[in-house]
Amino acid sequence: MSDNFVIDVTRIRNEVRQKMQDGPITETYGKDSDRVIGVLNDVVATEVVCWLRYTRHAISASGIDRAQVSAQFTDHAKEELDHALRAADRVNQLGGEPAFDPAKLTDRSHTDYTTPLDGDLNQMLRDNLEAERIVISTYQEIIRWLGDGDPTTRRLMESILEEEEDHADDLVDLLGI
Ligand SMILES: [Fe+2]
Numbered sequence: 260m261s262d263n264f265v266i267d268v269t270r271i272r273n274e275v276r277q278k279m280q281d282g283p284i285t286e287t288y289g290k291d292s293d294r295v296i297g298v299l300n301d302v303v304a305t306e307v308v309c310w311l312r313y314t315r316h317a318i319s320a321s322g323i324d325r326a327q328v329s330a331q332f333t334d335h336a337k338e339e340l341d342h343a344l345r346a347a348d349r350v351n352q353l354g355g356e357p358a359f360d361p362a363k364l365t366d367r368s369h370t371d372y373t374t375p376l377d378g379d380l381n382q383m384l385r386d387n388l389e390a391e392r393i394v395i396s397t398y399q400e401i402i403r404w405l406g407d408g409d410p411t412t413r414r415l416m417e418s419i420l421e422e423e424e425d426h427a428d429d430l431v432d433l434l435g436i
């Protein structure tokens with residue numbers, strides 16, 4: 260099989276000068292950037308809701324294993340906030356407006372904000388595990404949809420996905436299931 264890979268640098272040099280205001284989005288960008296921004300803003304909302312849920316659970320956790328579980332929730336909360344900020348930065352790079360409007364967060368989020376009664380540790384662990392398993396599935400679909408059209412966003416989502424899988428694993432360990 261012959262490999263005829265040739266980069267037409269002259270064409271690319273001409274194209275990039277046409278739309279300098281698009282910054283990192285060039286003619287070779289392989290997705291509809293508005294759709295990627297929309298999908299990423301749903302990720303921002305999801306991560307903010309996950310940050311809120313873990314933070315609330317860390318504060319409200321009660322029972323004999325409270326300290327250990329609460330510390331784990333606090334660790335996860337920090338990482339969810341970091342995910343939200345990284346997705347929001349990418350929205351901004353792509354020329355979009357990051358969606359932090361609290362009124363729209365629950366509509367956009369893939370996961371629910373839940374508040375188990377009486378600091379019920381077991382229910383909190385189960386709610387968070389369910390949420391992690393939802394984002395693992397939705398982020399895998401986003402990664403497959405991005406394909407090679409936007410490798411930078413795909414790598415961002417892959418790196419977030421890796422941490423969500425760690426979170427799910429931590430929760431399974433704590434649940435002892
Ligand atoms: Fe996350």
Ligand SMILES: [Fe+2]
Pocket residue numbers: 309335339391422423426
């Ligand atoms: Fe997570």
